[in-house]
Amino acid sequence: MSVKSAPAPVPPAPVPAAPAPARARSGGRWADRLLRIYAVLLLAWLFAPIVVMIVFGFNDTKSKSNVTWQGFTVKWWGRLGDYPELMTAVFNSVTIALLATAITTVLGTALGLAIGRYRFRGAGATNVVIFAAIASPELALGASLLSLFVSTGVQTGYATVVIAHVLFALSFVAITVRARVLGMDPSLEEAARDLGASPWTTFRLVTLPSIAPGVVSGALLAFVLSIDDFVITQFTSGPLTTFPLWIYGAVRQGVPPQVNILGTLIFGVGVVIAITHSVLARRRVP
Amino acid sequence: MTDNQVGVGAADTAAPLVSPVPAIELHGVVKEYRVHGELVQAVKGVTLAIAEGEFFSLLGPSGCGKTTTMRMIAGFEDPTRGTVSLHGGDVTGVPADKRDVNMVFQSYALFPHMNVWENVAFGLRRRKTPEAEIKRRVGEMLAIVDLTGRERRRPRELSGGQQQRVALARALVNRPRALLLDEPLGALDLKLRQAMQTELKRIQREVGITFVYVTHDQSEALTMSDRIAVMNNGEVEQLAGPREIYERPATAFVAGFIGTSNLLTGTVDRVDDGCAVLALGDGGRVLVAGSAHAAGDTLQVTVRPEKITISAERPSGRVSAARGTVEDVSYLGTYTSYAVRLPEGTEVTVFQQNAFDSSTTAEPGDSVWLSWQPHHSFAIGS
Ligand SMILES: Nc1ncnc2c1ncn2[C@@H]1O[C@H](COP(=O)(O)OP(=O)(O)OP(=O)(O)O)[C@@H](O)[C@H]1O
Numbered sequence: 001m002s003v004k005s006a007p008a009p010v011p012p013a014p015v016p017a018a019p020a021p022a023r024a025r026s027g028g029r030w031a032d033r034l035l036r037i038y039a040v041l042l043l044a045w046l047f048a049p050i051v052v053m054i055v056f057g058f059n060d061t062k063s064k065s066n067v068t069w070q071g072f073t074v075k076w077w078g079r080l081g082d083y084p085e086l087m088t089a090v091f092n093s094v095t096i097a098l099l100a101t102a103i104t105t106v107l108g109t110a111l112g113l114a115i116g117r118y119r120f121r122g123a124g125a126t127n128v129v130i131f132a133a134i135a136s137p138e139l140a141l142g143a144s145l146l147s148l149f150v151s152t153g154v155q156t157g158y159a160t161v162v163i164a165h166v167l168f169a170l171s172f173v174a175i176t177v178r179a180r181v182l183g184m185d186p187s188l189e190e191a192a193r194d195l196g197a198s199p200w201t202t203f204r205l206v207t208l209p210s211i212a213p214g215v216v217s218g219a220l221l222a223f224v225l226s227i228d229d230f231v232i233t234q235f236t237s238g239p240l241t242t243f244p245l246w247i248y249g250a251v252r253q254g255v256p257p258q259v260n261i262l263g264t265l266i267f268g269v270g271v272v273i274a275i276t277h278s279v280l281a282r283r284r285v286p
Numbered sequence: 287m288t289d290n291q292v293g294v295g296a297a298d299t300a301a302p303l304v305s306p307v308p309a310i311e312l313h314g315v316v317k318e319y320r321v322h323g324e325l326v327q328a329v330k331g332v333t334l335a336i337a338e339g340e341f342f343s344l345l346g347p348s349g350c351g352k353t354t355t356m357r358m359i360a361g362f363e364d365p366t367r368g369t370v371s372l373h374g375g376d377v378t379g380v381p382a383d384k385r386d387v388n389m390v391f392q393s394y395a396l397f398p399h400m401n402v403w404e405n406v407a408f409g410l411r412r413r414k415t416p417e418a419e420i421k422r423r424v425g426e427m428l429a430i431v432d433l434t435g436r437e438r439r440r441p442r443e444l445s446g447g448q449q450q451r452v453a454l455a456r457a458l459v460n461r462p463r464a465l466l467l468d469e470p471l472g473a474l475d476l477k478l479r480q481a482m483q484t485e486l487k488r489i490q491r492e493v494g495i496t497f498v499y500v501t502h503d504q505s506e507a508l509t510m511s512d513r514i515a516v517m518n519n520g521e522v523e524q525l526a527g528p529r530e531i532y533e534r535p536a537t538a539f540v541a542g543f544i545g546t547s548n549l550l551t552g553t554v555d556r557v558d559d560g561c562a563v564l565a566l567g568d569g570g571r572v573l574v575a576g577s578a579h580a581a582g583d584t585l586q587v588t589v590r591p592e593k594i595t596i597s598a599e600r601p602s603g604r605v606s607a608a609r610g611t612v613e614d615v616s617y618l619g620t621y622t623s624y625a626v627r628l629p630e631g632t633e634v635t636v637f638q639q640n641a642f643d644s645s646t647t648a649e650p651g652d653s654v655w656l657s658w659q660p661h662h663s664f665a666i667g668s
Pocket residue numbers: 319320321326327328346347348349350351352353354355502
C-alpha cells in the first residue's frame with residue numbers, strides 16, 4: 001500500500017517548495033559567512049596564548065627569559081628535571097587536585113542530592129550559601145580563610161590548601177548534581193523500593209546512574225578549578241609551593257621553557273578529559 | 287439504601303469472595319498533609335476490604351485522594367491515622383520494599399539506564415532468586431506481555447504501549463499478592479487504551495492476583511472492575527459492583543460522576559403500594575419504587591437518560607410521567623439525545639435508540655411526554 005502511494009505525493013512537492021529555500025539561502029549566505037568569520041576570530045583569540053605557550057616550549061632560548069623566538073629545539077623536554085622545586089610544585093598541584101576532587105565529589109554529591117530532593121529547615125539558606133560561595137571574590141575567600149586558620153592556630157600548608165580547594169569547588173559539584181536530581185523522575189526510586197531494593201541498593205542501582213553525568217561534570221570542574229588556582233592557594237599554602245605559585249615566583253627571574261612544557265602537558269590532559277567528557281555526554285540518558 | 291456504603295459490609299455486590307481473609311484492608315485511614323502550615327486532609331477516613339483475586343477500582347475526580355490511598359497500600363506514605371492490612375497482617379509503618387505488593391506507576395518509572403530484560407529482572411534479583419529461575423520467569427513474563435525479542439531495548443526505544451507492558455511485566459514477574467495500578471493507561475491514546483484494557487483483564491485472569499486499579503475514567507472502571515469504590519473529596523461515596531454503581535447511584539455525586547444522569551427534586555405526595563409518588567407540574571408525577579419515605583418528605587430522584595421514553599401522548603399505566611418542551615436535539619449515531627425542559631425549569635436529558643423504524647422523532651419546540659418505570663427512579667441520600 002505504501003509502496004504504491006509513495007510516488008504520487010513526491011512530484012508536486014518540490015515545485016512550490018523550490019523557490020522558497022533558494023531565496024532563504026541567498027539571504028542567509030552573508031549571515032552564514034559573518035558567523036563563520038566571527039567563530040574563527042573568536043577561536044584564534046582564545047587559542048593564541050595556548051599556541052604561544054606550546055611553541056615557546058620548543059624555543060632554543062639562550063637567556064633566562066623565554067620571550068623572543070631563537071630557533072627550534074626539543075632539548076628542554078629532556079631537561080624537565082633541571083628545576084627540582086618545579087617538579088615538587090607540579091607534584092603538589094596534581095595530588096592536591098586529585099585529593100580535593102575526590103573529597104569534593106563525595107561531599108558535593110551528597111549536598112546536591114539534599115538540596116535537589118528534600119525540603120528541610122535551612123534548605124533556602126543552604127542554596128544562598130552555595131551561590132554566595134561561587135559569587136564571592138577569591139580574594140575575599142582566601143583572606144578570610146587565612147585569618148580563620150591563623151586565629152584557630154592551624155598551621156597553613158598542604159592540608160589547608162586541600163581544605164580551601166574543597167571549599168570553593170564544593171558549590172560547583174553541588175549545583176551540577178542538583179540539576180540532575182531535579183530532572184530525575186522521583187518515582188524511579190519509589191519503583192526500586194517497591195521492587196524490594198533497600199535504600200542503599202536503590203541509591204547504588206538507580207539514583208547514582210541517573211545523576212552520574214552531573215557527578216562527573218562536577219568532578220571535572222573541581223579538578224580544573226583546583227589545579228590552576230592561584231589566589232586562594234597563595235593565602236592558604238604557607239611554605240608549600242604549587243605549580244601556579246612557582247610560576248608566579250619565577251616571573252621575576254624569567255620563566256624557563258620547562259614551564260611551557262609542563263603547561264603543554266597539563267593542557268593535553270585537559271583536552272583528553274574534555275573529549276572523553278563530551279563523548280560520554282553524548283551517551284547520556286535523557 | 288444506605289447513604290454511605292463505606293465498608294466491609296458492602297456485600298450486596300459481584301465480588302468473587304474466594305478467601306475469607308481480604309487481600310487488602312483499610313481501616314479508618316486518614317492522611318493529612320501540612321501545606322504551608324495548614325492541615326490538608328487528602329484522605330478522610332476510608333474503610334474498605336478488597337477480596338483476594340478481585341479487580342477493584344478506585345474511581346473519582348482529580349484530587350479526590352485515589353493516589354494517596356494507593357500509596358498508603360504500597361507503603362510510600364504512612365497513614366496519619368488508621369491501619370492498612372495485607373492478607374490479614376497489619377503492615378502500617380512497614381516500608382515498601384518489605385510489602386508483598388507491587389505497583390505500576392502512571393509514569394511507568396522504568397529505569398532508563400537498564401534494558402527491558404534488566405528492568406523486568408530487577409525485583410527477582412533483589413530477592414536473590416537463582417539466575418536460572420530469573421531467566422525462565424522473565425522470559426515467560428515477556429511472552430505474556432508480548433515483548434519477546436525486545437529484551438535488549440532501552441525503555442526510550444519503545445513505544446508508549448510497549449513501555450506500559452514492560453512496567454506491568456516488571457511488577458507481575460515478582461508474583462506479588464496484589465498489584466496496584468495508578469492510572470496505568472493515562473498516557474495512551476484511545477485505541478491503544480481500549481486494547482490495553484482488554485489485555486489487562488486477560489492478564490489478570492491468567493495470573494489470578496488481586497488488582498487495585500486507580501482511574502478517573504468511569505467507562506474504564508465500569509468495564510474492567512469487579513467492584514468500584516467511587517471517591518470524592520477524600521471519602522468513599524459508594525462501594526459496589528459496576529452495574530449497581532451505574533443503575534443505583536447512592537449519592538448525587540455518584541449519579542453525576544458516572545454517566546449522564548437527571549436529577550429531579552420533589553415532595554412525596556402519598557405512598558402507594560410501596561411506591562412513593564411525587565407530584566410534578568402540569569399533571570406529571572414521579573414514582574419511586576421501594577423507597578422508605580413518607581408523605582411530606584422532600585426527595586432527590588435520579589433517572590438515567592436511556593431509561594426515559596418520549597411520546598406525544600400522556601402514557602398510561604403505573605409509570606413516572608412528565609410534560610416538557612423539547613429544547614435541543616442532537617443526533618449521535620446509535621442514539622439521539624434530547625434536552626427537554628420541564629415546567630419547573632429542570633432540564634432532562636433523554637437518549638433514544640435510533641432503531642430501524644424509529645418513529646418517536648421530536649423537533650425542538652415540540653411539547654412531549656416523558657415516561658419511565660418506577661424501578662428506574664432512585665431516591666438518593668442528601
Ligand atoms: N505530598 C503532598 N503534600 C500535600 N498535599 C498533597 C500531597 N499529595 C497529595 N496532596 C493533596 O491531597 C489531595 C489528593 O491527592 P491525590 O494525589 O491522592 O489525588 P488523586 O485522586 O490521585 O488525583 P489525580 O486523579 O489528579 O491523580 C490533593 O488535594 C492533593 O493536593
